Amino acid sequence: MTDSESEGVDAPHDERPCPDGGATARASASATATETAGSVDTVRQVFGVARREYRVLARARWSVGLAALFGVFSLAVVGLTGTATGPTSVGALLVTLAELSVYLVPLAALALGYGTVVGADERGTLELLLSVPLGRTALLVGTFLGRAATLAVGMTVGLGLGAVAVGLRFGPAVLPAYLHYLLTAVTVGVAFLALGVCISAAATEKARALGGALLAWVWFVLVYDLVALGVVVALDPPRWLLSALVVANPADVLRLVVLSLVPTSGGGAGAVLATAAVSTPAILAGLAVWIVLPLAVGGRLLGRRA
Amino acid sequence: MIEVTDVTKRYGGVVALDGVSLSVPDGASLGLVGTNGAGKTTLFRLLVGHETPDAGTVRVAGVDPTAGTRVRERVGYLPEDAGFQPALTGSEVLGYYADMSGVEAPRVETLLSVVGLEGAGDRRVGGYSNGMNRRLGLATALLGDPDVLLLDEPTAGLDPGGVDAFNRVVERVREERDVTVVLSTHVLSEVEALCDRVAVLDDGQLRTVGTVEEVVRAAGDAVTITAGYADEATRSSVTETVRAAVPEASLTARTTDLELAVERDRVNDALAAVVETDPESVSVDEPGLEAAVRRTVSNGGERA
Numbered sequence: 001m002t003d004s005e006s007e008g009v010d011a012p013h014d015e016r017p018c019p020d021g022g023a024t025a026r027a028s029a030s031a032t033a034t035e036t037a038g039s040v041d042t043v044r045q046v047f048g049v050a051r052r053e054y055r056v057l058a059r060a061r062w063s064v065g066l067a068a069l070f071g072v073f074s075l076a077v078v079g080l081t082g083t084a085t086g087p088t089s090v091g092a093l094l095v096t097l098a099e100l101s102v103y104l105v106p107l108a109a110l111a112l113g114y115g116t117v118v119g120a121d122e123r124g125t126l127e128l129l130l131s132v133p134l135g136r137t138a139l140l141v142g143t144f145l146g147r148a149a150t151l152a153v154g155m156t157v158g159l160g161l162g163a164v165a166v167g168l169r170f171g172p173a174v175l176p177a178y179l180h181y182l183l184t185a186v187t188v189g190v191a192f193l194a195l196g197v198c199i200s201a202a203a204t205e206k207a208r209a210l211g212g213a214l215l216a217w218v219w220f221v222l223v224y225d226l227v228a229l230g231v232v233v234a235l236d237p238p239r240w241l242l243s244a245l246v247v248a249n250p251a252d253v254l255r256l257v258v259l260s261l262v263p264t265s266g267g268g269a270g271a272v273l274a275t276a277a278v279s280t281p282a283i284l285a286g287l288a289v290w291i292v293l294p295l296a297v298g299g300r301l302l303g304r305r306a
Numbered sequence: 307m308i309e310v311t312d313v314t315k316r317y318g319g320v321v322a323l324d325g326v327s328l329s330v331p332d333g334a335s336l337g338l339v340g341t342n343g344a345g346k347t348t349l350f351r352l353l354v355g356h357e358t359p360d361a362g363t364v365r366v367a368g369v370d371p372t373a374g375t376r377v378r379e380r381v382g383y384l385p386e387d388a389g390f391q392p393a394l395t396g397s398e399v400l401g402y403y404a405d406m407s408g409v410e411a412p413r414v415e416t417l418l419s420v421v422g423l424e425g426a427g428d429r430r431v432g433g434y435s436n437g438m439n440r441r442l443g444l445a446t447a448l449l450g451d452p453d454v455l456l457l458d459e460p461t462a463g464l465d466p467g468g469v470d471a472f473n474r475v476v477e478r479v480r481e482e483r484d485v486t487v488v489l490s491t492h493v494l495s496e497v498e499a500l501c502d503r504v505a506v507l508d509d510g511q512l513r514t515v516g517t518v519e520e521v522v523r524a525a526g527d528a529v530t531i532t533a534g535y536a537d538e539a540t541r542s543s544v545t546e547t548v549r550a551a552v553p554e555a556s557l558t559a560r561t562t563d564l565e566l567a568v569e570r571d572r573v574n575d576a577l578a579a580v581v582e583t584d585p586e587s588v589s590v591d592e593p594g595l596e597a598a599v600r601r602t603v604s605n606g607g608e609r610a
Contacts, residue, residue, distance in 0.1 A: 041408065048405045052394075059393035124389030128446065131354050131383035132406045133375040 045134055046142040053146025057112075066108060066154025073104060074162025078169060090174050091262035093166070094181055098258035101185050102251045105155070106217055109189040112147055113196020114213035117302060118203045126305075136302050144197050144295060148190045155186050177261045184257040191250040191290035192220075198294035201301035224249045243278040247286030257283065307332050308353065308454065308486065313362035315348050322348040324510040325362070330503070332453070335480065335487035336515075337497030339599055340507035346490040347386060349507070350458045353488070354383045367453050379407075382447030384440075386458040392432025396423055396442050399431055400449070407450040417445040421475050437468030444475060455479070457489045461496065469493065476500055494595045504595065508603040518595055525598035528556070528567040531576055533585035535562050544583035551579035567601060 057063065077100065081093045117140070120126040129139055159182045166178050196213055203209035228245045231237060237245075246252045256278060278286075308330040315323040323345045330336045338346045351357040352364050355371030355378065364371055371377040390399050400414045418427045421441040426434070434442065440460055447455060457476070461469040473496060479485060480500075489500060497504050498518055505515040514521055533548075535541040541562050548564065549557055555576055556567040564585075568576045573590070580588055591597040 045406055048402065052391075052398075052402045055398075056391045056393050120389075124385060124387035125391065127356070127385040128383075128388045128390075128403075128443070129406075130356060131378055131381070131385070131447075132403055132450070133378045133408070134406045135375060 042135065042138050045138045046145065049134075049139055049142025050145035050149065053143050054149050057147065057150040062112065062150050063154045063157075066112075066151065067157035069104070069108065070155050070158025071161040072158075073100065074159050075165055078162050078165040081169070090166075090170050090177075094177060094258050094262050097162070097181060098185075098255055101181075102254055103221055105185050105189045105254065106192040106221055106251055108155075109151055109192035110196040110199075110213040110217055112151055113193045114200050114203075114209040115206055116143055116147060116197045117200040117298070117305070118206050118209045119200070121305070122206055137299050140197070140201070140295065140299050140302050144194065147197070148193055151189050151193055152186050155189055156182065159185065180261055181258050184254055187287050188250045188254045191287055191294075192216075194291045194294040194298075198298040198301070201298035201305065220249050220251050225252070228252075243282060246278055247282060250287060250290050253283055253287060307365075307367065308336075308488065309363070309365040310349070310352070311363045313349075313352065313359045313364060315345075315352065315357060316360050321510050323352075323359075326507070326510075326512045327362075328505055328512060328515050330486055330488060332486055333484040334503065335489065335501045337501035337504045338488060338490040338507060339492070339494060339497060339504060340513075341603055343509075344507040344603070345510040346507055347458055348510075350383070350385070350456050350488070350490065353454075353456055354378065354381055379450060380452060381454045381456060382450060382452035383456045384443045384447040384458060384460050386462065388439075388443040388446070390431045390439065390442065392430060395428050395430055396434070396438075397427035399442060400427075400445055403446045404449050409449050409451075413449070413451075417448055420448070420478070421445045422471060435468075437464050437471060440464060440468070440472055441475065444472065448479065451483075452485065454486045454488070457487065459490050459492070461491065461493060469496065473500060494599060498595055506599055506602045513602045521602070522593060522595055522598045525593075525601045526567070527570065527593045528597075528601075529570055529573050529593065530591040530597045530600060531566045531568065531573070531580060532587075532589045532591070533564045533566075533580045533583065534587040535564070535583075535585055538562055544585075547583055548576075548579050551582070552576045565600075 074097065077097050078093065081089075117126070120129070120143075130136065163175060163178050163182065167175050195216060199212040199216060200209045203212055228249075231245065232242070235241075246256050308328075310326055310328050313323055313326045314321065326345070326349065328336070338349065340346055348357065352359055353366055353371060355373075355375075358372050366377050367380040369377045369380065371381075394402070396418065397414065400417065401411065404411070404414050415424075415427070418424050421444050423438060423441055423445065426438060431439065431442065444457070444460065447457070455476075460476075461472050464472065476487070476489075477500065480487060487500070489497070491497060501518075503516060504518055504521050506513045506521065514524055516524065533541075535544065538561050541559065541564050545557065545559060545564060548566065549555070552566065552568060552572065552575060554568065554572060558565040558567075564580075566576050566580065577588070577590070591600070
């Protein structure tokens with residue numbers, strides 16, 4: 001595995017001699033055309049890989065399983081609203097959904113992502129895939145897109161069932177806030193999927209990738225907020241640092257977005273998040289970094305994988 | 307044309323290939339043989355560009371395999387453990403790899419027919435037999451109409467019928483196209499049937515390379531007698547007895563086995579001496595590629 005392998009996604013070189021200006025111009029035009037064709041080929045390959053990945057996962061019932069999981073989850077929370085043990089209002093419903101999603105979404109996304117590279121390697125698929133004229137970057141991005149589509153479809157269908165229930169129970173006025181939550185949950189899921197793919201590219205065995213994914217879940221979902229709270233209590237940080245602490249954890253982004261949708265009061269991490277007031281562009285940029293950065297690191301790791 | 311020049315490849319402290327040089331002309335076929343861990347798969351991975359040599363150079367069809375993906379447009383590769391997604395059908399698998407290689411759909415159907423899977427294209431690969439999987443792998447390797455075909459132990463785990471079916475396809479491909487083939491295998495009859503030349507790798511080093519006749523001749527025309535004993539101690543205790551009875555024989559000890567290489571006119575005397583030691587089994591290998599390779603590789607045995 002070499003770094004030069006990433007040249008596979010670049011256009012082939014035009015090696016024809018250009019003895020005069022006219023020939024140079026023709027060769028230059030030809031090179032441009034070849035580069036364009038190369039880019040088109042790369043895009044075609046990326047979507048080809050994504051389509052195959054989506055098809056394989058669909059046959060393995062991943063989409064259906066994810067839809068069922070998130071469907072049962074959202075319907076259960078909506079169904080419990082107004083009961084003795086459930087949320088008491090629409091605002092409380094959304095906060096409850098977000099709080100529970102913080103556990104469920106990263107877990108589902110990491111479960112979908114941790115076997116991506118190391119699983120293909122153990123099965124022998126990776127060896128064969130890398131023997132066709134397919135760049136490693138194209139392979140990784142295509143595989144990620146296929147898995148992201150699986151996750152997005154499963155979550156949207158599942159949480160969409162909850163949207164129907166919310167609409168029936170509280171009226172259509174609540175739906176924009178719910179859809180805002182749904183969109184954020186899917187995006188945060190995709191960010192955790194990218195992290196899972198990166199862990200998979202780093203792992204030498206599938207069991208180690210699973211361990212890495214579980215550690216990541218424990219850190220981002222269970223430990224991170226405790227550490228962040230400790231920092232807040234000990235340092236009384238400025239608002240920008242508070243914002244940075246929120247954006248540094250995609251799970252907290254989900255909490256923050258939902259808290260910004262409803263007027264709530266409370267203590268703990270929620271109260272800290274409520275004061276962070278991160279701008280929407282900063283949230284979007286943070287999530288984009290959480291998707292792009294793990295993929296870029298994963299691409300480098302795949303390039304070094306022997 | 308494949309050119310491997312003084313190539314060394316290490317994995318940590320393990321030297322997988324040590325100064326290996328060989329060349330395969332266009333349209334020729336080379337059989338790579340040797341024990342497990344001899345460096346065959348490492349050589350394939352270097353040829354397809356999955357590994358970079360620590361020293362030396364590799365050129366396949368005039369291209370450095372590690373320079374981008376260009377070499378993969380010229381090479382068809384069937385790895386030892388090619389894993390297909392069991393949820394996809396044979397046609398889908400082939401169609402997918404065809405798409406990646408820029409191959410038209412009609413060729414997919416043709417190739418399924420070439421490898422004898424024309425009736426199984428709509429079945430999921432998870433239900434394929436081992437032999438069908440290997441033939442699907444061969445079809446995948448042939449997709450890009452390659453100039454070079456690299457087959458890493460393609461018939462491992464197949465029954466004799468499966469081996470014959472696979473080899474018939476390779477023979478047909480060689481007859482129809484001027485393709486260069488490098489094939490690794492433990493089945494030496496396969497090398498004799500399919501390959502013009504044979505290279506013997508042992509412990510990362512190229513011990514010999516040439517036509518089958520040349521390799522056999524180089525190893526000498528001695529007959530190999532292998533005697534198997536109940537345990538290593540018994541084998542050890544009889545070694546000197548056999549040596550004294552047949553002093554001109556070349557003896558190699560392999561745990562419970564003792565191998566004697568003797569000239570043809572001394573076979574009866576050697577056999578008599580061996581039988582005197584009451585072995586549990588005795589086999590006699592006439593001079594041939596099998597015996598030549600055994601004598602060429604030193605791995606697993608030591609001079610007794």
